[in-house]
């Protein structure tokens with residue numbers, strides 16, 4: 001460690017080293033750790049009027065976390081089914097969206113890395129990236145229009161004779177899942193592309209030469225090799241989907257609540273920051289735990305993801 | 308089982324670029340056949356056409372007498388060993404070896420048994436549970452061979468598999484490869500740009516230049532009876548004297564060169580390429596065929612000045628400048644105690660027997 005530090009100094013000089021260390025420290029501590037610590041602190045406090053803050057009533061409590069499980073204190077013995085259901089549904093939907101993205105992005109990433117050349121590859125990358133120049137909110141509204149009762153998709157399906165009246169994609173959450181799936185597609189493609197691209201083509205050809213059909217080549221050679229990229233992509237997509245707010249707000253049907261929307265309500269309309277913080281922390285902790293468990297199951301180390 | 312391989316009028320084009328030009332080769336079953344040629348001459352390309360990764364633009368690839376057109380690499384009775392081996396880094400050694408069996412749906416116990424047998428064959432018993440990165444270069448090499456053999460191919464294709472190894476190991480692996488080939492008895496097609504490898508291991512060699520097969524012969528014929536200027540200059544070392552044919556005298560050509568008039572064996576070539584009086588010709592003389600003249604010879608006398616001498620134990624390598632000073636030639640003297648050596652700077656006269664030199668039509672040469 002100490003040799004690492006002295007190397008670092010030698011390479012960069014004193015002034016630059018100090019600048020680099022300070023900016024990393026600023027980034028990690030001020031912008032990431034500190035706000036989360038404040039949130040953490042908030043989540044264990046009562047929601048008090050400003051006058052009482054710092055007073056006798058301002059003590060730590062688990063009340064906000066209990067609320068998530070049991071609901072308000074009056075309804076002893078029963079569970080907070082509404083919030084728990086939304087929570088579970090959000091996580092399951094996020095898993096679903098992640099798997100869906102993986103199924104779409106793995107072939108694209110593989111194709112980009114090993115089959116596409118020159119112009120075709122550039123065109124493909126551009127057409128993947130350019131739509132993301134459009135603002136997230138605008139994109140969500142575009143999806144809403146596209147999936148609406150008189151949107152392109154319904155019009156096409158009716159014209160093609162598959163439907164005789166418009167299908168309500170929005171009420172049935174199809175638009176939501178499509179929007180969420182699309183929102184983070186790049187975060188799935190690029191990590192996979194990065195790992196797959198460094199796979200020696202000869203390995204694919206060797207497997208083929210030894211008689212392997214294409215699916216086994218992927219199963220035994222490409223996917224194991226791409227595992228760090230796949231994990232990293234899945235982690236990001238899962239985390240961001242579970243934490244998405246704009247897409248569920250705009251594309252969600254009237255009945256569908258995303259867990260982030262509940263958090264948002266506590267902060268905003270509910271004006272109960274401690275409660276919102278507790279919910280946010282629960283979401284964060286659950287997502288991290290889930291990701292760590294999955295990494296354990298699929299035997300991926302944290303260091304590999306960072307590559 | 309073993310199978311022969313025939314290439315019939317094979318052309319391979321990449322757009323405008325022609326990587327193989329009318330290749331006709333007949334490889335017999337059970338043979339160790341080498342393609343020898345400089346970098347970029349199209350060796351890998353030809354091998355890929357045999358293994359099925361590439362369809363020839365024209366012509367036919369036959370394995371065991373059957374046309375392979377439209378048959379993919381996973382369906383051909385060939386196994387390819389890649390230049391960089393391409394072992395699977397995330398599988399253990401035995402899983403690598405047994406991959407071809409896994410593909411065929413062989414059960415795990417049986418796969419393991421077969422892998423262990425092959426590990427014995429390549430003299431790596433008990434190393435099956437290692438990961439590939441834990442092996443040395445030569446061991447990886449042998450694992451790649453075992454992995455290919457596990458597929459029970461009729462033809463094993465090897466693309467410069469020894470080029471990554473150091474000299475000592477390379478020489479050891481040559482013997483080993485040859486021994487394995489004789490043990491399993493299948494056809495080996497071996498690619499190399501190292502003539503030492505080709506000469507020591509092969510039953511037959513095809514020398515390639517820019518997509519063209521220059522000559523197919525066994526090792527001694529390739530060395531003693533080159534048929535093109537390229538083969539003469541590429542295989543082994545050779546001194547070249549350029550000139551014009553002044554007379555054809557039975558089996559011999561008389562050529563006027565810038566070092567004087569020399570006689571050399573006339574290469575036996577097809578009629579249309581045969582040298583005739585007045586043609587430009589290249590005369591090639593091996594370093595070991597050059598001797599110091601003793602004054603009795605009637606012709607083939609070359610005046611030269613010794614420029615440098617290198618002692619190599621078994622041989623003295625002597626570098627000389629011929630009379631006009633422009634051209635360097637090399638001779639090898641056997642260090643057999645006879646006091647033939649002269650001092651550096653001495654003016655000497657060299658000679659050679661006409662039958663040990665060859666006169667060929669002029670043509671492209673191998674780069675130094």
Ligand SMILES: Nc1ncnc2c1ncn2[C@@H]1O[C@H](COP(=O)(O)OP(=O)(O)OP(=O)(O)O)[C@@H](O)[C@H]1O
Pocket residue numbers: 321324326344345346347348349350351352353500
């Ligand atoms: N897919 C391709 N597209 C265009 N040109 C190619 C392609 N593959 C090979 N070539 C060209 O064909 C020629 C022969 O290539 P090849 O790889 O067969 O050479 P080689 O004899 O194996 O050389 P080396 O000893 O360096 O491996 C080269 O000039 C190469 O640039």
Ligand SMILES: [Mg+2]
Pocket residue numbers: 350351352466
């Ligand atoms: Mg090659």
